[in-house]
Structure formats: C-alpha cells, structure tokens
Amino acid sequence: MSDAQRATARQIAHKHLESGDPLGWFEELYALAGGNASIIPWADLRPNPNLIDWLNQHPMAGSGRALKIGSGLGDDAEELARRGFATTAFDISGSAIAWSRRRFPESPVSYVQADLFSAPEEWRGRFDLVVESYTLQVLPPNLRPDAARCMASFVSPGGMLLVIARGREPGEDEGRMPWPLTRDELSLFEAQGLKEISFEDYTDGESPPVRRFRAVYRAGGAV
Template sequence: MAEDTRQKARAIARKHIEAGDALGWFEALYAGADGEFSNIPWADLAPNPNLVDWLEAGRIRGEGLKAIEIGCGLGDDAEELARRGFMTTAFDISKTAVSWCRRRYPDSRVDYRVADLFAAPVAWRGAFDLVVESYTLQVLTPGLRPEAIRRIAGLTAPGGSLLVIARGRNRTDSEGAMPWPLIREELSEFENAGLKNLSFEDYFDSEDPPVRRFRAVYLREA
C-alpha cells in the first residue's frame, strides 16, 4: 500500500475529527476514492491472513453458525466467512463501502448492511455465534473505543465467540498515527463487558516490514 494513500486518509480523518465528527471520515474516504481500491489504505482485496490462519486452526466450523463482521470494508473477510459456511452478516458505516461490496460480490450469500456500530439494530444483540472485529477499533479515536467494545461484545450470543485482530503496542510506546495501535489494557474492556478471554496472541505478522498484532479470542459463556 502506497504511503501516499495512507497520508491522504490521515488528512481526511484529521479534518473530520478536528471538526468534532470522529466517524464522518469513513464515508468521505470511500466516496472520494472514485471506485479505486488503491485509494483505500486497508483494501488488500484478499482475506486477512490473520483471520484465515485462525479459521484454518479450526476451533470453530462455519456450518449452521451465524457470524457478523464489524466494519466490513470491501468485503473480503465477510466473503471468507461465508465461503466457510457461516451465515454471515457484514456491516459498515459507509454506504459507499457497502455498495462496493455488493458490486464486487453480486451473487454473495453475505447479508451486507449499512449500519453504525453505535446504533446497530436491536435484533443483532446477542445474536451471533462468531463476531469478527478486525482493524476497526484501531481507526476509532480512543474516546470511542470503550463504548465500541461494549457494543461489539453485545453482539455475541451465549456460547458464542469473538475474534479481535488489531495492531498492538506497549503502553509506553507513542500512540503513533492512524491506524493507531491498541494497548492490551484497552482490550480488557471486553472482559468488563461480560466476555471471558480464551487466548491472547502478541506477535509480528509476515508483512514486509512485519507489523505487531494482537489476536484475541473471547467467549460469552452460555
């Protein structure tokens, strides 16, 4: 991904955040991309390998289970979940992103929706056997993250699991620039929201250069 693309996205984010609209930049970014994937810094056009590896390890099989993806972007991860048999809902706050998903995957079995995590349909509460959050918390400003975490946790059904994948840093490291790496302590809010932490991996991925990632799994006990 070109550094230029990331710098432009940071400028759009900064402008909206400074104007007091911490969520408005997502639609502005997608709408301003003119249908060009290369203008979206996180558009890899392939499922996230950190998700695929976890699915391959096979703790959860898709058949008959309901999954939801938070902030689905251009849909690659949601399609991967559906391909593996999950009945998949995927949502994004950006209507342009969602129409992009529908255009990319016209025959998809994924139920793509435009929705804001902070105002998600009541019917989604506690409704999903697998909740996948990858890279959305880290593009939300720190003040929004505790509520976002409560909302994400709230989608997990009794007996269901939540997978979280994010950039990671130490508390003493600089906060950096968007996408802002998270600190482990921020994720403990998932436990305050009633989930049990099953695993927490802190590792460098295989990108060039490698990126420090957190990958954590939580359970809502039945």
C-alpha cells in the same frame, strides 16, 4: 501500504477528528475513492491473512451465524460465508457497502449499512462468531469503551468474538492513524463480561512487519 499511500486517508481523518466528527471520514474516503481501492489504506482485496490463519486453526464445522464488523470491501465477510457461516457484514459507509455488493453480486452475505453505535437491536446476542479486525484502532480512544460494549453485545450465549488489531506497549507513541492498541484496551471486552480464551502477540508477515494482537473472547451461557 506506505505512509505516502496513507496520506489521503490521514488528511481526511484528521479534518473530521478536528471538527469533532470522528466517524464522518470513512464515508468521505470511500466516496472519494470512487471504486479505486488503492486510495483505501486497508483494502487489500483479499481476506485478512490473520483471520484465515485463525480460521484454519479453529475449524468451526462451518455452521452458525457470523457477523463482520466494519466490513470494508467485503473480503473477510466473503471468506466467512465461504466457510459455511450465515454471514452478516456491516459498515458505517454506504459507499463501502454498495462497493461490496458490486464486487460480490452473487454473494450469500447480507451486507448492511449500519453504525456500530446504533446497530439493529435484533443483532444483540445473535452471532456465534463476531469478527472485529482493525475498526477499534481507527476510532479515537474515547470511543473505544463504548465500541467494545457494542461489539460484545452481538455475541450469542456461548459464542465467540475474534479481535485482530495492531499492538503497542502503553508507553509507546501511538503514531498516526491507524493507532495501535495496548493490551489494556483489549481488556475492555472482558469488562463487558466476555472471557478471554486466547491472546496472541506476534509479528505478522507484512512488509514491513507489524505487531499484531489477536484475541478471542467467549460469552457465557449455553454453548
């Protein structure tokens, strides 16, 4: 997606950030789109290739519970369900959740409108695979430690958290939304007691190519 195509999202994001409401812009953007996915910069209408690639390399016998954080229009959640996970997907935007349900009316995925920072208590420690892609990088830096704490809390004992994000060096300009993360920011998950079991730093196949971090963390306890 070009910078011009991101303009609307950036404008709405900045308006909310300047008014001290860093989470309000997602619903405004999805509602404004009114079913036109071309307004949503991250809506590719297909599962994330970085997720597909990881799932292909790590077949998990298609069992267990998966949680997709910031599920957008639902493609990643559908992919997890297709691979056999009992999948829950949530997004802060009610419009995004309603849109996902419209796109996938027969879906086995449980789509829930929820805020990461006040998610249902019963999700704590409940999921064998938690997938976070591109949500941390659209939250302002001051919210990321708490966001990482909340994300980590969903992982079951012995379960895994897969994180996919844009990457940058600490001294590099973070530019405009989306804001690439530093490796240090990903260590927020280890501060939550998860153990890093893999970390990849690579250039993806997008045009133009994007530097990605893809990391996997495991929670202690029974497997």
